[in-house]
Amino acid sequence: MGAPGSVAVIGVGMSKFGENFDMSYTDMLVDACCEAFEDARVEKSRIEAAWLGTYLPYAWNIEGVSGSSLAEPLNLFPIPVTRVSNYCCTGMEAVRGAALAVASGEYEVALACGVEKMRDVTSRGSLVSQHIERGHPYYCKGRTAPGIFALMATRYMHEYGITHETLSKVAVKNHRNGAMNGKAHFQRVITMEQAEKAPFVVEPLRLFDCCPTTDGAAAAVVTTVENAKKLKGKDFSVIRGMGLAVTEGYFTVQMTPSFTFTGFRATQKAAEAAYKQAGIKEPKKEISCAEVHDCFTITEILNYEDLFLAEKGEGWRMIENGESALGGRLPVNPSGGLKSFGHPIGASGVRMIAEITNQLRGRCGERQVEGAHTGIAHNLGGPGAVATVFVLGKPE
């Protein structure tokens, strides 16, 4: 039994995303999961198995090392709970595990939850220090997360002749969307002038080109489509396709002579796999909204191309002509994206699937994509090493 078309997302939930100084890892996890149970209209006791996604436990706390970090705060014993980690694809990896388990027939109802507590240390002390102080002692010393994507931006700008203004337009769009989202980290619009005058982080990327360092948790309850109909009528989304691709990345990609620095093969391969499962032949026409991995503004532009929403070298036109804005041909990141929603690594993928599920259910208020029928969610991790694409649709 395959997952495509047979597994549904029946309930989603999330904590407030942001600098949650007053919330612990478990506080956020409990908020997200309990909201998802309520939304799914299932009792906690119906959950037969769970997947927990946390990218970097042990860096600041022991929480998130194993499935027990989910079971203990929810008092969810003694069901099997698996903790997963797969760079920035960690959240979608949790949903993928739960969906495959349901599709296999092993469980009827499963939970996926992603949590990351990043701001108990300075933002510089979190991911930045991971790059600076961990990893290989020589190769790539000097790399930071924005540093990797700045290499992409330099090369993309060199090849296609765009200027930084195009990047700023991505930030302005995503901030505008985030301002309509009560759980986003940043809920304010920014101007082009602010984005263009912001200080450099890693040239050519400026402050507003970068997603923030954020705390957050998100959860999703999955079950069979058959069961979903019984529980929720038509108020759920159907997982029509899932793709995870692993390619060269992290330390090796910058040392690979064939790497173009203008796209990620992992995204392309994950998209191809997911579209094939979903029977999508013309993504540009068949997809009505997308949550893509905009860790940096340049990444969103590369994603347009890698997800086949734009031709190679033409991604920048989607932002320039407003196609990816709310109200445009194919709204991208209606939630505000990682850029303004924030990017608690393990939570992001689950949060994106939650956003698409809610778009398909028509529950997104002023940021609702009109007539949304098919949406994709995309995670990119370990720059180029891993990518996950989900295709979600409405029930028949």
Next chain:
Amino acid sequence: MVGIKSYGVYIPRYRLTGALLREAWGSGPAKGERALANHDEDALTMAVDAVENCLMDGGVSAVDAVYFASASAPYLEKSCATTIAAVADVREDGVAAADFGGSLRAGTAALRAAADAVVAGSAREAVVAAADCRLVAPGHPLEGVLGDAAAALLISADNPIAVINRIHSVSAEFMDIWRCAGDKFLKFEDAKFILEKGYGAQLKRALDGLLDRCGLARDAPAKVVFYAPDAAGLKAQTKALKVKPEALLEDPLLDTVGNAGNAAPFLALAAALDSAEPGDRIVMLGYGGGADAVLVTATEAIRDYDNPRGLRAHLAARRELPAYTKYLRFRKLIDTEEIFPFSPYPLVWREQKANLARYGKKCNRCGTFSYPPQRVCRNCDAKDDFTDEKLSRTGKVFTFAKDHLFPSADPPVVMVSADMDGGGRLYAQLTDAAPDSAGVGMKVELCFRKLHEGGEHFNYFWKFRPPLIED
């Protein structure tokens, strides 16, 4: 006949100018400049550069000894000579690597040991590298006088460009400059006392003794080059040694490089050899707890000797330090953000062939080159079927980024991914360059630098820099 087969120098790009020091302290002459090691350089990395410039891509199969001499080695206990040997790809078995230190005469002592070893037949060829990066307290008058540099000689009986005729040593117990264990800065005795009883007296004794033993008249040498602590010392010594004016170096390097410690007499020797004709006799004098006098005579082979990466190229490739505070950061004279990356030594040891000698792997089946080395070919899936091949030293920037997040004594850190001539792509820091000079397509060359002090030891790896010689 045993002699110098080749010689190399290294002068760091940064110059600390008298004008900048005057601006910082409000006193001192606002003229001249000295070479300044970048924040990622030390005596060891400079020696590596000098050795590479000396060997000029020549083979090292006959090198049986590698000697490193410095009064400012990065380690008090741990060989630097073995690092130099590993980077220069000198084999391990049958090679004597040794560290000379504790004195400004460590360099000439190492030269003497190398010459003796080749004469005795215990080494076919020997590499001698001398380097210094010495410190005085901020604001000390010698701050603008001490210079950072390195030089290297390849000693061999195989067609030398200059024969080593004789080395005469004077060893004398004397306190002039010293640094106790744990001291960061040099300490000095009275300058006039040193000039009269130490430096002034001992250099003369060494020169006199050498000329006497060789039966040479005072005006026989075409050049007499010698260590000089500063301009005043140079002037006094020139007079005391009674050197004829034409035997002096046109540029004694004090106002350009500065007093480069153990490297100083070797740099002066390089300057003399650069303009030597066959048959020219050159005397080189090293000082410290006595003095060493070395007589060499240029051979016919010097006519064909050409080293484009010599003194002239190094003096031309200069970059003025823009702010005195940068000097303080470079030498860790002010506290700034420190990073302590993970660096377990077993990993460092395991990978040294790739990381020090830059060996990658070339697939025997499809020819694909991989660096860092792979076990399964990325192109054809062959497993463990490779031939060792070196990553080349030159390449071209494919893309780059200027990182303001990564802590550095010289921000921003410019990260470069460059296609290397001969295959492979390397991602590493760009150093010695103005950040604004970086661009796609820029030519770069690799240099061996200190990356960080993770694992409580120095971690050296390769960085990019603008080529020493522009096309």
